[in-house]
Amino acid sequence: MIHVRYERGLYLPAQDLWLDPWDAKRFAFVSHAHSDHIAPHDEIIVSERTARLMQARLPGTRIEHVLPFGERRTVHDLNVMLLPAGHIFGSAQFFLFAKKETLLYTGDFKLRPGKSAEPAQWRQADTLIMETTFGRPRYRFPPTEQVVDQVVAFCRETLDEGAVPVLLGYSLGKGQEILCSLDGAGLTPMLHGSVYQMTRVYEQFGQSFCKYVRYSTNQVTGKVLICPPSANGSRMLEKIRRKRVAMISGWAVDPNAVYRYQVDAAFPLSDHADYDDLLRYVDLVQPKRVLTLHGFAAEFARDLRDRGVEAWALSNENQLEFPPRVLAKASGLRELRFDARSKPTRETRALPNLN
Numbered sequence: 279m280i281h282v283r284y285e286r287g288l289y290l291p292a293q294d295l296w297l298d299p300w301d302a303k304r305f306a307f308v309s310h311a312h313s314d315h316i317a318p319h320d321e322i323i324v325s326e327r328t329a330r331l332m333q334a335r336l337p338g339t340r341i342e343h344v345l346p347f348g349e350r351r352t353v354h355d356l357n358v359m360l361l362p363a364g365h366i367f368g369s370a371q372f373f374l375f376a377k378k379e380t381l382l383y384t385g386d387f388k389l390r391p392g393k394s395a396e397p398a399q400w401r402q403a404d405t406l407i408m409e410t411t412f413g414r415p416r417y418r419f420p421p422t423e424q425v426v427d428q429v430v431a432f433c434r435e436t437l438d439e440g441a442v443p444v445l446l447g448y449s450l451g452k453g454q455e456i457l458c459s460l461d462g463a464g465l466t467p468m469l470h471g472s473v474y475q476m477t478r479v480y481e482q483f484g485q486s487f488c489k490y491v492r493y494s495t496n497q498v499t500g501k502v503l504i505c506p507p508s509a510n511g512s513r514m515l516e517k518i519r520r521k522r523v524a525m526i527s528g529w530a531v532d533p534n535a536v537y538r539y540q541v542d543a544a545f546p547l548s549d550h551a552d553y554d555d556l557l558r559y560v561d562l563v564q565p566k567r568v569l570t571l572h573g574f575a576a577e578f579a580r581d582l583r584d585r586g587v588e589a590w591a592l593s594n595e596n597q598l599e600f601p602p603r604v605l606a607k608a609s610g611l612r613e614l615r616f617d618a619r620s621k622p623t624r625e626t627r628a629l630p631n632l633n
């Protein structure tokens with residue numbers, strides 16, 4: 279089997295290639311432009327849209343191998359293909375053809391069609407490395423249209439009360455999905471500067487949105503403010519005396535989300551696959567083994583094993599459940615390595631992961 283290591287990112291030793299490493303590396307695949315997936319690498323494999331978004335967020339020079347979706351290409355001596363991941367604009371999965379084996383790495387992904395991301399595509403692979411942010415059965419998202427209707431109703435009710443509705447969503451991906459969701463609702467979105475900057479990059483690639491305005495202190499009345507979660511409690515929002523704040527995140531299905539995020543409401547619109555779609559993806563890809571990472575990696579791997587699928591988590595929790603020595607013996611994954619130094623893990627560092 280293709281050797282895989284996990285050490286603050288995935289590493290394929292035989293290919294000398296990193297997949298979404300946290301730290302700057304010589305040669306890496308960057309799945310998408312969220313801040314916990316980009317670093318100043320020397321040389322990257324990347325989609326065109328991610329390359330542009332990455333340039334806006336992390337300016338600098340690097341060698342870019344910009345690949346189109348769905349076409350098999352050779353980079354150095356690697357035979358690879360990018361597939362859309364459906365997570366955010368430009369997000370890609372990485373498919374590796376290695377002699378008689380194949381490997382698919384999802385990065386962050388979702389199967390539900392979004393309005394501002396390319397629909398996910400897949401193909402059969404021997405090894406599937408997948409994110410499992412919402413890998414517990416309690417994370418089942420309601421239909422998107424239902425959530426969007428609730429968000430629009432929240433905005434209208436808040437405006438009717440003479441207050442300003444504030445929707446909190448990550449500036450890249452979620453902000454634009456919210457913007458698309460408000461299209462046709464007769465509302466005027468006002469974008470925080472960071473959301474505005476990312477939205478402009480989308481427009482350079484031809485994505486169109488409903489009419490919106492950029493944030494301006496004295497003109498918030500009657501608008502729907504779209505801000506990153508970090509703006510909650512900021513001076514910018516404190517200055518708005520009458521407002522109602524809603525978190526837009528998959529974590530909203532947690533009953534205590536409103537208290538956890540200190541908001542008035544929370545709506546489960548997510549950029550990630552929910553539990554059912556994670557299971558569905560394994561069915562679609564038909565892998566011989568699954569390696570999981572992020573979120574509930576160990577729990578989801580255990581659920582897959584209960585269903586007869588060979589699956590192992592690429593995260594620290596695994597050490598509690600299976601000592602690496604036992605795991606290596608059980609799975610034959612001699613190169614699977616666990617790095618105790620990698621605390622906090624990306625998921626704990628990013629908690630709450632609101633993208």
Ligand SMILES: [Zn+2]
Pocket residue numbers: 310312365386633
């Ligand atoms: Zn992401």
